[in-house]
Amino acid sequence: MSAREGLVVASHGRHCVVETPDGERRICHPRGKKSQAVVGDQVRWLAPPPGQGDEGTIEKVLPRRNLFYRQDEIRTKSFAANLDQVLILIAAEPVFSESQLARALIAAEAEGITPLIALNKSDLVEPFARAWERLLPYRHMAGKAGPGSHHYNVLPLSLAQSGEADRAALLQHLQGKATLVLGPSGAGKSTLINLLVPGASVLTGEISQALNSGKHTTTSTAWYWVDQARTTALIDSPGFQEFGLRHLAPTDLARCMPDIGAHANACKFYNCTHLHEPGCAVQLQVESDSRPGTISANRYKIYKELFAELSEAPRY
Numbered sequence: 001m002s003a004r005e006g007l008v009v010a011s012h013g014r015h016c017v018v019e020t021p022d023g024e025r026r027i028c029h030p031r032g033k034k035s036q037a038v039v040g041d042q043v044r045w046l047a048p049p050p051g052q053g054d055e056g057t058i059e060k061v062l063p064r065r066n067l068f069y070r071q072d073e074i075r076t077k078s079f080a081a082n083l084d085q086v087l088i089l090i091a092a093e094p095v096f097s098e099s100q101l102a103r104a105l106i107a108a109e110a111e112g113i114t115p116l117i118a119l120n121k122s123d124l125v126e127p128f129a130r131a132w133e134r135l136l137p138y139r140h141m142a143g144k145a146g147p148g149s150h151h152y153n154v155l156p157l158s159l160a161q162s163g164e165a166d167r168a169a170l171l172q173h174l175q176g177k178a179t180l181v182l183g184p185s186g187a188g189k190s191t192l193i194n195l196l197v198p199g200a201s202v203l204t205g206e207i208s209q210a211l212n213s214g215k216h217t218t219t220s221t222a223w224y225w226v227d228q229a230r231t232t233a234l235i236d237s238p239g240f241q242e243f244g245l246r247h248l249a250p251t252d253l254a255r256c257m258p259d260i261g262a263h264a265n266a267c268k269f270y271n272c273t274h275l276h277e278p279g280c281a282v283q284l285q286v287e288s289d290s291r292p293g294t295i296s297a298n299r300y301k302i303y304k305e306l307f308a309e310l311s312e313a314p315r316y
């Protein structure tokens, strides 16, 4: 029996669901530690010998273009592999944590995955205005494509109110790409996925049941095709809350925070940490109460906090 190719479309613990190029789906188990796959992986898998059920075996995980993950003191958790984009969905309510947003953005930048930010619930006028204002540094962060270009796309949405318009706006950014959707609880992630993939919740239920032999638990991560031609995908994954960045060194931060990185080359010392050095070009750009700057005081505070967190010796 020769190995066939497939895409991992769901995972729960060590089990996963593999989809073949012609759309057939199978539960598969890894053969060993090396064939442990995550959603988005391309794998080679083997069907079982006749008479031994229909669950397959993953023989090999093909090389990954990227792997999006978070890491805290104890463990590493992979979200998904081979992504084009990460959509971070936050909302006017519940009030979002800027630190969490910054962490998710840094993790994406570190893997070279394009982030897209969406702020939902624009119908909640006042909370939305406050949240939109808090996003100012992200909306205005300078891009590399010359003056006036922006590093991040920030989309206002009202998923429950103007679904059709939002669907069209989102599709412009999602078309032809594999996008991981992340967001805090209550921001509207299920609403978004169900808007773009009608029937997604039913599909999830079926997959969870299959993977857990009938038990009702949720799958950890799932891949959904948005179109019939299977060119546009959304990946739903939990775990926005505890976004550990332990896999990064403190000195990686500046390049993963574009507003800070933009000035880091002008510092007096090549190995400036931008915390206390004289001649630091970054510190010069941080806004104070009396002076507007190009780096918001909050962003610089987040930089300092993360620098300290990532500098702590690992505790095992």
Ligand SMILES: Nc1nc2c(ncn2[C@@H]2O[C@H](COP(=O)(O)OP(=O)(O)OP(=O)(O)O)[C@@H](O)[C@H]2O)c(=O)[nH]1
Residues within 6 Å of the ligand: 120, 121, 122, 123, 124, 157, 158, 159, 160, 161, 183, 184, 185, 186, 187, 188, 189, 190, 191, 192
């Ligand atoms: N006002 C308003 N409410 C919305 C909007 N979109 C979603 N909601 C509501 O926000 C709540 C949370 O939406 P969900 O889609 O369940 O959010 P979720 O992010 O999947 O949340 P969890 O299931 O907790 O992970 C629901 O009560 C939705 O009806 C919106 O555009 N405006």
Ligand SMILES: [Zn+2]
Residues within 6 Å of the ligand: 264, 267, 268, 272, 273, 274, 275, 277, 279, 280, 281, 282, 283
């Ligand atoms: Zn500096």
